[in-house]
Every structure is written in structure tokens, then in C-alpha cells.
Amino acid sequence: MSGLWGVLQEHFPELLAGFLVTIRLVAIAFVIAMVVGAVVAALRISPSKWLQRIGGVYVETFRNIPLLVLLFISFAGLRRAGVPITPWIAGTASLGLYTAAYVAEALRSGAFAVGKGQIDAALSLGFSYASALRRIVIPQAFRSVIPTIGSLVIAMIRNSAIVGVSLLALPDLLKEARIIQSRTFETGEVFFWAAIGYLVLTLTATVAFRLLERRFEVRR
């Protein structure tokens, strides 16, 4: 069977499986990116010069290194060094830690937008630094960074495709498409459906974050 519809009918199970692997990969990496990104952002705005510096080194390292190099280091590199790391751990950790640098920068700039006066006010009211961050700064910063986080999720969906075709060979959407293509040589048809899969994901993310933005909009 051939033609666009024929190829979809025949290979739907594999393509769907790959689609779901891509979603799972992005979802896990997103959680890692948000958690690590929040910690690094907290370091970067902390009062201690040394903690700021550590956060700065993290950001500069992870946003200037290619994701593919990170994947080589975390998978092939650690394996050769005797660390029994699995493709899933290496893949989600690399994508998550890479994106965390951008998340940290977004949160930091959101925190700066809140304004130092508010922190001073909170401190003078007897808040501790941590609880001022948690109750005053973070809720407001979160709101202002929603669009940026949305952009980063879209970048993550696109970057996740690197994981599958690298040495890790996680069976994500692009990897599945590649496998089907190498068996059937129906290149155009298979890649067409994979492209649809990726566009569905990025467009869904775009719409979801636009709704989220509207939901948390502040009316002044």
C-alpha cells in the first residue's frame, strides 16, 4: 500500500508510539528544566556573591554547549567511564539540564521585573529572604514569564528530536520515522506524517500557553 493515507494506515502504531515517546521525553525533561531552572535562578539572585557565580557558570555552560555534545558526554562518555547510565536518563537529563539554563534566565529576568522595592518592603515587614521569594517574588515572576516558558517548551519539542537520532536511539517520533523509512523507502510520506506530528505538538503548546497567559493576566 502506498500514498499518504496508505502509509499512515500501515504504520500508524509505530508513528503513534514514537509520538508518545516524544511527549514523555519532553514532559520529563520539562519537569527537570523547571526544577533545576528555579534552583539556578534562586542562586543567581541570592545575596551571596559565590552562589551567584555558581549559578552564572551553570547558565553560561549549558546555554553555549550544543545539546548533541551534552548527549555524547552524558551517554557515551559516562558509559565508557563505567557509569551504567540508561538512554532514558541520559536523554531526559541532557534535554532538561540544557533547557534549565534558559528557564533560569527567564525566571531571573522575571524576578528582576518584580522590582527590588517589593523585596525590601517584604523584608522590612519581617519576612525571611526565602519566604519573601516564595510568597512575593515567585508568584509575580511566574506570571510574567509564562510566554517565555511557552517559547522554551516549543524549543524543547524541537530539540527532543535530537535525542532519538543520536547515539541514544530512543524510539521517539523522528527515530520511528527513520526506521520506517529505511525499511520502506517511502521517504516523503513517512516524513510528512512525522512533520504533522511535530507541528501538532508545537501548535498545541503555542495555544496552551496563550490560554495560560490569558488566564493569569493581571488587569491593572
Next chain:
Amino acid sequence: MSYLFDPANWQWLITDRDVLFILEGFLVNLEIAAIAIVVSLIFGLFLALARISTLRPMSLVAGLWIDLWRNLPLIFMILYFALAMPQDWREAYESIVPAFFPEALRSGRVLAALSALILYNSAVLAEIMRSGISSLERGQGEAAASLGLTYSQSMRLIILPQGLRRMVPATVSQLITLNKDTTLVSIIAIQEVMRHGRIVTSSNFFGGVQAPVLQVFIFIGLLFIVVNLLLSRLSRRLELRERKRTGTTLRRVSGLEDQVAAESDLRSGY
């Protein structure tokens, strides 16, 4: 940790030709990025002009085109073009490629890689240019029109010179992303730094000791970090100068990772 810092595992840095070989590969990456950014700037300008055109269908088509290439994974495009590009296109590329190009860039596969990089980056740069142009006040265009300039005159003489100036810092930021993206062409067997890294770690290529994977790729990562740090410093300086001159701030183009970082650097007065 002891494995990481064991001097025996860093021996390859001085004993063999490994480092030189890796640097040769890295040069190929930089060359690919340079070619791609130049061509993308030209294509991007035309795309941006089409996008802001007053001709509705034209701007609609340009918008769809830009969104399509910006939303697909770059690695997907590289792979697809490598698999689907007709043989005679590759041969045509191989026959017209200038003789001064390095060996690694003369194979037909490079055309697939460059096409993908250029399609993606020209779409991104078009968005950056559009936001630079639309950040100009409306008054500029209106003043030009009231002086009797035609649309093309006011574009050429008034709007573009100012709008394009504003996008220079964002373009340098995009070059950082592009540099990182050049590693992806290793997937279609173009001999650049990742390939060279794999060669020195996989066999006794130069008759010496096999280099350890972890250390070699950390070294390769450092090469990228150094070059990209210099670029981001340059971008920041240009942006600050531009901001001082015009009093405007960077307009963000959604979907761009590196602009997130560039913008927050500025806000904190880095």
C-alpha cells in the same frame, strides 16, 4: 571524579595529533555556520519584506512559510533533505562548489545540510527583522510618505536602514544557536567536529592511544563555550550601544531560546 581528572585520560591532548584533528573539524563547523548565516540574512530580508508587505496574500504566504520552518525540528529537516534530495541536485552542487572550499564541504550531502540550516535560520532572521522594523514608530513611514517618497523609496531609505540596525544584536545571538546547530550535520556523515571526536575515540586512528570519550567531548564542548561566550559578549555590547542611541529595548521573537538569555542579561545590566 578520579576517572575524569586522571592524567592518563588527558594524555591524548599532548601525545597525538588528536587535538589538531578535532580543531580541524571545529573549523568546518564554523565555516558551515558562516556560509549559512550569510545566505540566511539575504533570504531572510526577502522573507521579511514579503511578510510586512501590504499585499495581503503575499504576507499571509510568507507568514505560513516562516511558521512552518520555525516549528519543525531542525534535525528532522536535515535528515529529510539528506534522504530526499534528488541525486542531480547534489551533483550540481558538487560541480559548482568553489575550489577554495575545504574538502569536507564539497560533498553533495553538504547541500542538504546547508538547505536545512538556511531554511530554518532565514525564517528566524525574517522574524527578527520584522520585529526590528515594526519597532520603528509609525511616524517614520508616514513622514516619508508625506514627503512624497514611494513605498520602495521609504523602505530603502528610511525604514530598512533603521530597522535593520536594531536587529544586529539579535542576529549575533542567533549565530550562537546556529553554531550549536552545526553539530547536527554529523548525523548525515559530514566530517565535522563530532565526527572527528568519534574517530579519535573509537580507534587508534593516528597509531597512538585511543582517546577517552568523556574527556574528548568535554574538550569539544569547551570549544563551543569559548566561541559562543565571545559572541554573546559582542551581542550584549552591540545591544547596549544601540539602546543608548535609540532608547529602545530588544523586541523578543517568540520561540527563540537565545533571546531569552540575551534579554535577561540586559535587564540585569550584566
